[in-house]
Amino acid sequence: MKIVIAPDSFKESLSAAQVAECIERGFRQVFPDAEYCKLPLADGGEGTIDALLHGLPGERHYCHVSDPLGRTTMACWAALDEGRTGLLEFAQASGLDKLTVGERNPAFTSSFGTGQLIAQALDSGVDKLIIGLGGSAINDGGAGIVQALGGQLLNRQGQSLALGGIALHQLACIDLTQLHPRCADVELLIACDVDNPLCGPQGASHVFGRQKGATAEQRQELDHALGHFADIAAPHTGVNHRDTPGFGAAGGTPLGLSLLFDSKLRPGIDIILDALDADTLLEGCDLLITGEGKMDNQTLQGKTPYGIAKRANQKGIPVIGICGALGSQLDQLYSKMACVFGSVRAPQSLPQVLEEAADNLERSARNVAAALKLGKQL
Incomplete structure (x- = not known):
């Protein structure tokens, strides 16, 4: 199973590369033998x-x-x-x-x-x-x-x-x-x-x-x-x-x-994806995981998760989003992603959220992977 992990950064807490590493660590706890390809991304702004x-x-x-x-x-x-x-x-x-x-x-x-x-x-x-x-x-x-x-x-x-x-x-x-x-x-x-x-x-x-x-x-x-x-x-x-x-x-x-x-x-x-030859990396991919600090319908306005998800959709690759927090409006987002998960574990102050971002993200990725494995068994 080939899994491509292609997120943006979680602003003020984790770089895109760190986000990809956390997601891989979580998934490896459940799917240790999968092939993981990390593609840290940005949309033209910081990072x-x-x-x-x-x-x-x-x-x-x-x-x-x-x-x-x-x-x-x-x-x-x-x-x-x-x-x-x-x-x-x-x-x-x-x-x-x-x-x-x-x-x-x-x-x-x-x-x-x-x-x-x-x-x-x-x-x-x-x-x-x-x-x-x-x-x-x-x-x-x-x-x-x-x-x-x-x-x-x-x-x-x-x-x-x-x-x-x-x-x-x-x-x-x-x-x-x-x-x-x-x-x-x-x-x-x-x-x-x-x-x-x-x-x-x-x-x-x-x-x-x-x-x-x-x-x-x-x-x-x-x-x-x-x-x-x-x-x-x-x-x-x-x-x-x-x-x-x-x-x-x-x-x-x-x-x-x-x-x-x-x-x-x-x-x-699109500039970033073309420069990194993302379409070639997506060949043979079974699952794409993307994300950013907060995801909602505004993600569809040219943000990183939308850009990479759109290319995965064109190839028939299922997409999962894992983010720091979910916005209140997500209905349009589901047209590009099968499911989206927030990683904040409980109501917390912003400093706590930022401090625990890596642990929360790894745990959430592990739980998503476990749910996928359970779905295969049922």
Whole structure:
């Protein structure tokens, strides 16, 4: 019996690799002779570098860059394919976890540090870039990236704009003549798991601004600022991206990237699965086990368990989900998975849940395996 274990991380407690190990340990207690194939995954957010380096040869590169507020922080990117492909996580330099709750203010936070990471990758000689957009703390439309790579965002007086989303109100001219010379040579693949447009009620500012610290008034102002940025950028990009699906990701970052690169947006989980050749691994598989920290109907919105389950479904492979906690709405999830199990053993405080995550997960996996074995015997 071949069992593929392909989970995402359990946020704040277990990495995807640790989740896969716990599930295997639990299943081995019941099915010791099964063939186990572990495939730790991510969907383009935090953990993407870990997931790809777990399955592919590559090297991490560390450098000092600016955090969302301009302070120096350490971040990393990865070189794959013998240095031909650069892999970046937006959150490494410009993520929410770089700020305390009190520091969150997307009117002034900037993606400049992510631009510095991109510059490092370009300087190394990569021919292709993959950027995962999850976990951002910014709402500047990728303007900081443009500025870090040599683009000039100027006001009516010909002065450079300050960093941050709110400054885009003053944008009058975009000068791309001094861009990093390798921007034109590199293919860019953007890992994006949302289809929100740049502007409007479903856009970057209104949908995601609150979690980044924006007040209702700021969300309205930032939405107008991004729309203005899109208007000024349109002659350079060839299209006004106000309503383009996916351009609301990471505070509108695809807009800035579209000024710099020949870029394409794809669901993050599909990029990861293709890079890791998941379809080949699923050949001959009898059971797929996947999961993430919390599972409910929102899992179907491009999350890791949905992405791998969809491919298993196409091959007729049964799918089981094991997660940290179950949400209240699961009905749609059962269209992709035979069953879903939560692993928290009892009502507990969050610190207890995080501390016991590995034990709870291993025990739950063992119980799932025992139920499967019992089903064979009945």
